[in-house]
Amino acid sequence: MTFWTRLHGALSLELAGHFSGMGFDPELLFEAELDDLLAP
Numbered sequence: 001m002t003f004w005t006r007l008h009g010a011l012s013l014e015l016a017g018h019f020s021g022m023g024f025d026p027e028l029l030f031e032a033e034l035d036d037l038l039a040p
Helices: 002-015 026-038
Strands: none
């Protein structure tokens, strides 16, 4: 459940444009989330 919630949340925020103007690359955030979720 945690995996889906974090993945869905990051994608939803990106698609809704909430990351624009924050001064970071959303792709890096998404990649970091995946790395963290898939870590053993």
